[in-house]
Amino acid sequence: MLDEKVKEPIMKTLVVVSHPKIETSNTQQFLKESLVGLDEVSWYHLDAQKDFDSTVERERIMSANRIVFQFPLYWYSAPASLKRWLDEVWTKQVVYDENGGLLRGKTLGLVVSFSQPERDYQLGGREQFSLSELLTPYRALAAKTGLSLLAPLTISQFAYMSEAAQQALLVRYQQYLTLDHPSRFNERAQWFINQLRTYRDDTTGDLVADQLQDQQDNLERFQQTLAELKRGEAE
Amino acid sequence: MLDEKVKEPIMKTLVVVSHPKIETSNTQQFLKESLVGLDEVSWYHLDAQKDFDSTVERERIMSANRIVFQFPLYWYSAPASLKRWLDEVWTKQVVYDENGGLLRGKTLGLVVSFSQPERDYQLGGREQFSLSELLTPYRALAAKTGLSLLAPLTISQFAYMSEAAQQALLVRYQQYLTLDHPSRFNERAQWFINQLRTYRDDTTGDLVADQLQDQQDNLERFQQTLAELKRGEAE
Missing domain, CATH: 3.40.50.360 (Flavodoxin domain)
Structure with missing residues (x-):
C-alpha cells in the first residue's frame, strides 16, 4: 500500500x-x-x-x-x-x-x-x-x-x-x-489522501480519505496486474 | 551604375x-x-x-x-x-x-x-x-x-x-x-567602394575603388542578364 x-x-x-x-x-x-x-x-x-x-x-x-x-x-x-x-x-x-x-x-x-x-x-x-x-x-x-x-x-x-x-x-x-513528480497520477492521488487525513477534525474527511485510499490501492493492484500481463508473467 | x-x-x-x-x-x-x-x-x-x-x-x-x-x-x-x-x-x-x-x-x-x-x-x-x-x-x-x-x-x-x-x-x-541589408553582397561591395573613395588623400585608394566599382558594375550587368535569361526575355 x-x-x-x-x-x-x-x-x-x-x-x-x-x-x-x-x-x-x-x-x-x-x-x-x-x-x-x-x-x-x-x-x-x-x-x-x-x-x-x-x-x-x-x-x-x-x-x-x-x-x-x-x-x-x-x-x-x-x-x-x-x-x-x-x-x-x-x-x-x-x-x-x-x-x-x-x-x-x-x-x-x-x-x-x-x-x-x-x-x-x-x-x-x-x-x-x-x-x-x-x-x-x-x-x-x-x-x-x-x-x-x-x-x-x-x-x-x-x-x-x-x-x-x-x-x-x-x-x-x-x-x-x-x-x-507533480505530473504523476499516483503521487497526486496520494497527496489528496494525505490532505484529507490531515483534517481529522472532520470525520467525513477521514471517510473520504479511506475510500480514496482503497480506490488508489485497487488501481495500484490493477496496474501491477497489467504490467505483469505485458511481461507475460501472468495469463 | x-x-x-x-x-x-x-x-x-x-x-x-x-x-x-x-x-x-x-x-x-x-x-x-x-x-x-x-x-x-x-x-x-x-x-x-x-x-x-x-x-x-x-x-x-x-x-x-x-x-x-x-x-x-x-x-x-x-x-x-x-x-x-x-x-x-x-x-x-x-x-x-x-x-x-x-x-x-x-x-x-x-x-x-x-x-x-x-x-x-x-x-x-x-x-x-x-x-x-x-x-x-x-x-x-x-x-x-x-x-x-x-x-x-x-x-x-x-x-x-x-x-x-x-x-x-x-x-x-x-x-x-x-x-x-547587411547580408547582401551588393550592398557590402558598394560599402567597400564608398570607403575607399572616402580616403581620397591616398591615390591608390581611388584606383582600387575605380577597379572595384567596374567589377561591381560588370557583376550587376551579368546578374541582370541572368535574370532576363531566366524570365525567357533574352536568348
Missing part, C-alpha cells in the same frame, strides 16, 4: 519570485497565500532585494532540493530581477564543482503566468511561439547545471478564473512545489 | 549596449572604437543609467530606423539591464499605436558575443541549443512590435582573434549598423 512505503526525505522547495509590482498582482498574492501551512517551502521575492550576498545566496540555493522560478511573462521571459539574480549569484562557484555541478540532483520548476489564453502560444496562434520555444534559455540553464527540469506550471488569465478554477490551481500549485 | 542611384535616407542606428562590466570588456571597447566616424550611429550603454525617463527613451527609440541590442550571452540571453530597459520602457505607449506598432518599418539587430566556439551552439554541441533557439524571445518581440529582424552578428571568442580577424569584424560590424 502506498501509505506504508518508506518515506522519502521531505522536499524542501525554494520559490524564487520575480515580479516588480508584486503588491498589485492578484496572481502572486494568491500563490503566496496558497503556501500557508507548507513549512518546507520558502518564498523569496527578488525585487525586494537590493544586493546579493553570495554566501547567503549560495546557502539558500544549496539548502533546497527544488528551485522554482516564478514570474509573469514580460517580453517572453522573466522580469529583469530574475536575470539579475542569475547573472550575479549563479556564478561558477555556485553552479559548478569538479564533478560538474553543485546543483545536480535538484529539480528546477517554472511557474509562469500570463494574461493571454494559453492557446495563443503556438504556431499560428496570436503569439506564434510556444512556451517551450520561448523558455528555451531556462532549458539550457537546467541542462548546463544538471538540474532536472519540470514541465512548467502555467497560469493563464488568473483574473478571469472562477472560484473552482482557483481552487484547482491551489491544488496544482501545492503539488508542484512538494511532490517528487 | 550603383553609385548613381537615388540616395536613400541615411540609416540612423541606436546601439543599445547591455554589459554590467563594460570597462573590462575588450569586445565592447573594440566595438565602441569601431564607431569612430559613424555620425549617424549612437551608442547607449544601459548599465550606466539609473532611471529611465519614458519621454526621453521614447524619443531615443523613435529617432532611429535601426535598433541594435548588443550584449554578451549570460545564461543564454542578454544581461539583466536590457531586460530592465525592455520591461520599463517598451510599454504599450511606445510600441503600439492604433495601427499596431510605432516601431513598424524599423529593423532590429542583435550583436551577441560569447566565449565559446560558435559550433558549441547546436544540437549535439556542448551547449545543445542553437543561438536561433535561444534567441527566440527576441524573435517574438520583433514579431509582436513589427520590427524586421536581422540575422544576428555573432562574435565568438574575441580574446583569441587574430588582428586580421578583428579587422574583418570591424568591417562586418560597421556594415551591420549602417547597411539596409
Whole structure:
C-alpha cells in the first residue's frame, strides 16, 4: 500500500519570485497565500532585494532540493530581477564543482503566468511561439547545471478564473512545489489522501480519505496486474 | 551604375549596449572604437543609467530606423539591464499605436558575443541549443512590435582573434549598423567602394575603388542578364 512505503526525505522547495509590482498582482498574492501551512517551502521575492550576498545566496540555493522560478511573462521571459539574480549569484562557484555541478540532483520548476489564453502560444496562434520555444534559455540553464527540469506550471488569465478554477490551481500549485513528480497520477492521488487525513477534525474527511485510499490501492493492484500481463508473467 | 542611384535616407542606428562590466570588456571597447566616424550611429550603454525617463527613451527609440541590442550571452540571453530597459520602457505607449506598432518599418539587430566556439551552439554541441533557439524571445518581440529582424552578428571568442580577424569584424560590424541589408553582397561591395573613395588623400585608394566599382558594375550587368535569361526575355 502506498501509505506504508518508506518515506522519502521531505522536499524542501525554494520559490524564487520575480515580479516588480508584486503588491498589485492578484496572481502572486494568491500563490503566496496558497503556501500557508507548507513549512518546507520558502518564498523569496527578488525585487525586494537590493544586493546579493553570495554566501547567503549560495546557502539558500544549496539548502533546497527544488528551485522554482516564478514570474509573469514580460517580453517572453522573466522580469529583469530574475536575470539579475542569475547573472550575479549563479556564478561558477555556485553552479559548478569538479564533478560538474553543485546543483545536480535538484529539480528546477517554472511557474509562469500570463494574461493571454494559453492557446495563443503556438504556431499560428496570436503569439506564434510556444512556451517551450520561448523558455528555451531556462532549458539550457537546467541542462548546463544538471538540474532536472519540470514541465512548467502555467497560469493563464488568473483574473478571469472562477472560484473552482482557483481552487484547482491551489491544488496544482501545492503539488508542484512538494511532490517528487507533480505530473504523476499516483503521487497526486496520494497527496489528496494525505490532505484529507490531515483534517481529522472532520470525520467525513477521514471517510473520504479511506475510500480514496482503497480506490488508489485497487488501481495500484490493477496496474501491477497489467504490467505483469505485458511481461507475460501472468495469463 | 550603383553609385548613381537615388540616395536613400541615411540609416540612423541606436546601439543599445547591455554589459554590467563594460570597462573590462575588450569586445565592447573594440566595438565602441569601431564607431569612430559613424555620425549617424549612437551608442547607449544601459548599465550606466539609473532611471529611465519614458519621454526621453521614447524619443531615443523613435529617432532611429535601426535598433541594435548588443550584449554578451549570460545564461543564454542578454544581461539583466536590457531586460530592465525592455520591461520599463517598451510599454504599450511606445510600441503600439492604433495601427499596431510605432516601431513598424524599423529593423532590429542583435550583436551577441560569447566565449565559446560558435559550433558549441547546436544540437549535439556542448551547449545543445542553437543561438536561433535561444534567441527566440527576441524573435517574438520583433514579431509582436513589427520590427524586421536581422540575422544576428555573432562574435565568438574575441580574446583569441587574430588582428586580421578583428579587422574583418570591424568591417562586418560597421556594415551591420549602417547597411539596409547587411547580408547582401551588393550592398557590402558598394560599402567597400564608398570607403575607399572616402580616403581620397591616398591615390591608390581611388584606383582600387575605380577597379572595384567596374567589377561591381560588370557583376550587376551579368546578374541582370541572368535574370532576363531566366524570365525567357533574352536568348
